[in-house]
């Protein structure tokens with residue numbers, strides 16, 4: 142068969158883009174060689190509907206072992222009692238939890254998308270906003286921080302069946318214990334979606350949701366630095382509160398409900414090549430090297446936030462506890478869209494982002510979101526962050542000046558030269 146040079150040339154082009162640029166998208170990272178190798182392995186050929194030792198296909202002996210290793214490593218990493226590693230994405234992990242415990246028309250309470258939440262937390266353009274009745278909590282206008290008393294009030298008024306704690310663009314640590322008290326007071330279940338800070342949580346750098354939340358979902362590809370995918374965890378397994386019974390008459394365990402909601406509820410065959418890559422990434426995450434990496438991720442984000450504040454940038458909440466920050470650009474007279482476009486021309490990748498109480502549309506936005514996970518993998522340290530912020534500032538202040546933007550691109554390419562794309 143002829144090699145598909147069209148696609149491979151484009152992959153080479155994308156490799157150059159990733160290698161030469163400053164990757165500041167908060168949800169991205171660079172996986173290791175071995176994670177990449179597993180993700181591109183012959184395991185992609187295998188169908189394995191079902192779960193280890195309970196499959197609907199023959200020939201699953203090997204993938205059974207691989208999937209069980211992924212489960213066991215994830216349990217160890219997060220201290221969970223139950224893990225499902227099959228969700229193809231973070232969205233599908235959330236969909237499966239909702240399907241396991243909610244009926245269409247039930248109520249969910251999530252973090253407002255325009256304040257930092259995720260589409261799957263009830264946005265009207267997403268299945269979550271179409272299937273369920275939604276209400277939202279958000280950050281305070283003055284502080285940019287969650288106010289738990291107000292969340293309590295909203296929960297009492299809305300009486301949700303499920304509360305979702307977690308975000309895509311919130312730079313502060315989340316108090317899951319407080320969320321659980323709120324959930325218990327209104328008889329709601331509590332889901333923590335830790336897609337963004339999962340790596341920091343795994344290494345004990347941020348609050349641990351596992352002891353407090355009925356369910357925890359995550360993506361595996363952000364700070365956790367694995368392949369693209371999702372995962373569902375339960376800290377303490379318990380009988381379901383809905384009275385769904387097994388044939389034996391016993392109450393179905395929550396883990397049984399989640400397993401059925403993932404397969405056959407939401408998905409067919411699991412991606413065993415991705416599950417193998419997840420297993421490798423979890424193995425890497427169990428090491429001390431990964432702890433040092435996460436400490437550096439946090440230090441780099443803090444150093445970047447400090448440098449931005451010094452230059453008069455308005456960071457929502459004034460700083461960061463994790464790997465990311467949201468910057469309101471309204472005092473710099475540039476939209477998120479124009480900033481993103483100009484920065485891309487300088488080989489700096491960020492994404493435009495709504496800021497709380499934004500007056501611009503989601504296609505334009507007033508802000509940008511910046512994260513440190515990917516550049517930390519490339520080897521940048523906190524003393525590089527002032528330099529990074531200077532380059533961003535130069536572009537933002539001169540976003541219509543092609544000459545300056547080209548000069549910045551050159552500096553970026555020099556900065557990233559000799560910094561390997563793959564960590565060992």
Ligand code: PLP
Pocket residue numbers: 168229230231232233258259261307308309334335336337360370371
């Ligand atoms: N949940 C949160 C908080 C996220 O930030 C994301 C992704 O950005 C997701 C869920 C969805 O993940 P995926 O893009 O894998 O569907």
